Amino acid sequence: MRAHNLAVCSVAGSMAAIVACSKKDPQRQPSVPVSITTVKRASVPYIVTANGIAEPMQTVAIEAQVNGILNRVNFSEGQAVQAGQVLFQIDPRPYVAVLDQARGQLARDEATAANARRDATRYAALVKEGYVTSSQADQAEAAATSAAATVAADRASVQKAALDVANCTIRAPISGRTGSLLVRMGNLVKANSVPPLVVINQIQPILVRFSVPQSQFPDIQRYYRTGSELLVRATPSEGTGAPLNGALAFVDNNVDSTTGTVLLKARFSNPEGTIWPGQYMSVALQLYVDPNALTLPVPAVLTGQQGTYVYTVDTTMTAKQRPVQVSRTVDTLAIIASGLREGERVVVDGQSRLVPGSKVAIKGIPR
Numbered sequence: 001m002r003a004h005n006l007a008v009c010s011v012a013g014s015m016a017a018i019v020a021c022s023k024k025d026p027q028r029q030p031s032v033p034v035s036i037t038t039v040k041r042a043s044v045p046y047i048v049t050a051n052g053i054a055e056p057m058q059t060v061a062i063e064a065q066v067n068g069i070l071n072r073v074n075f076s077e078g079q080a081v082q083a084g085q086v087l088f089q090i091d092p093r094p095y096v097a098v099l100d101q102a103r104g105q106l107a108r109d110e111a112t113a114a115n116a117r118r119d120a121t122r123y124a125a126l127v128k129e130g131y132v133t134s135s136q137a138d139q140a141e142a143a144a145t146s147a148a149a150t151v152a153a154d155r156a157s158v159q160k161a162a163l164d165v166a167n168c169t170i171r172a173p174i175s176g177r178t179g180s181l182l183v184r185m186g187n188l189v190k191a192n193s194v195p196p197l198v199v200i201n202q203i204q205p206i207l208v209r210f211s212v213p214q215s216q217f218p219d220i221q222r223y224y225r226t227g228s229e230l231l232v233r234a235t236p237s238e239g240t241g242a243p244l245n246g247a248l249a250f251v252d253n254n255v256d257s258t259t260g261t262v263l264l265k266a267r268f269s270n271p272e273g274t275i276w277p278g279q280y281m282s283v284a285l286q287l288y289v290d291p292n293a294l295t296l297p298v299p300a301v302l303t304g305q306q307g308t309y310v311y312t313v314d315t316t317m318t319a320k321q322r323p324v325q326v327s328r329t330v331d332t333l334a335i336i337a338s339g340l341r342e343g344e345r346v347v348v349d350g351q352s353r354l355v356p357g358s359k360v361a362i363k364g365i366p367r
Helices: 002-022 093-129 134-167 214-224
Strands: 032-038 040-062 068-073 086-090 169-171 176-178 198-213 231-236 244-251 261-268 280-297 302-304 307-313 319-323 325-330 333-338 345-349 360-362
Touching: 032 307, 040 176, 040 214, 040 261, 040 325, 040 333, 093 134, 134 169, 198 214, 198 244, 198 280, 214 244, 214 261, 214 280, 231 261, 261 280, 280 345, 307 325
Parallel strands: 032 360
Antiparallel strands: 032 345, 040 198, 040 280, 068 086, 086 169, 176 198, 198 261, 231 244, 231 280, 244 261, 280 333, 302 307, 307 319, 307 345, 325 333
């Protein structure tokens, strides 16, 4: 009997040992490595973004105003020209001959008019003494008046002929850059013909036109009416061009009912000629600067089924999910309207491995 009790006790002890060994301590969840940032207040501009197209400040199609042979072209295609610079020379000889003829006719008719006026003066004196009749005096006065009118017409003809001679020399009406030469030297050109001789685009300064939704128009209108200059920054949509600063120069007087947008234009000095007509631009219109905006880096804000949220980190290094409202984004910053306070710590990298209540380890800080 004693041996049997010892055996039972031995089996019971073995079972207890097995059960004890089968119970393991629960594994501790590892901390998730994350990067954090602090909610800060900063001066952030209020910016309206849009896509735009550059267009010249002015465009002039150069056309001949007289007919003739094109004798000379004084510029190269694509060359920058200055206002008043001679571009083309049309053969002036036929028009010089007409001008000389008009001047000669004027001199002849001036002499005739002077003689007629002297006769009218003499007849006016003789009629008082009865040596000539009143009819003769009237005829002399009429002849003098007619001669004076002929002189006036001759002077107009001289001015017209002189203008034609001057128009044989075609000058640039504006400063700008020439396009493709459409008529070559030696060709016969005609007044007001199509196509023009060349087209000049003024690109310094230059305009960029862009449209904004009508929902943003009241804010734009309010700040534009103050008279203060609204800053506009334009960056080429393609390539590596540096952004240029300009100013809002034009607000259209109607809303496009088809697109629900308002046309705006910004003016840029374009000193290096980096903006080219027809170039697509990314435009940022700054209306004002918020000096006390609550900011976060854009990657810190996530979007879920319930809206936007962030993960905050408390003093126990525990991640908590917090819904937030983002009013707008500017470059790499998100402007927080509600849900956070200044100084709170927010996860900016590593959120994909987090769930509410996860323990975190901040990257770069030794444990």
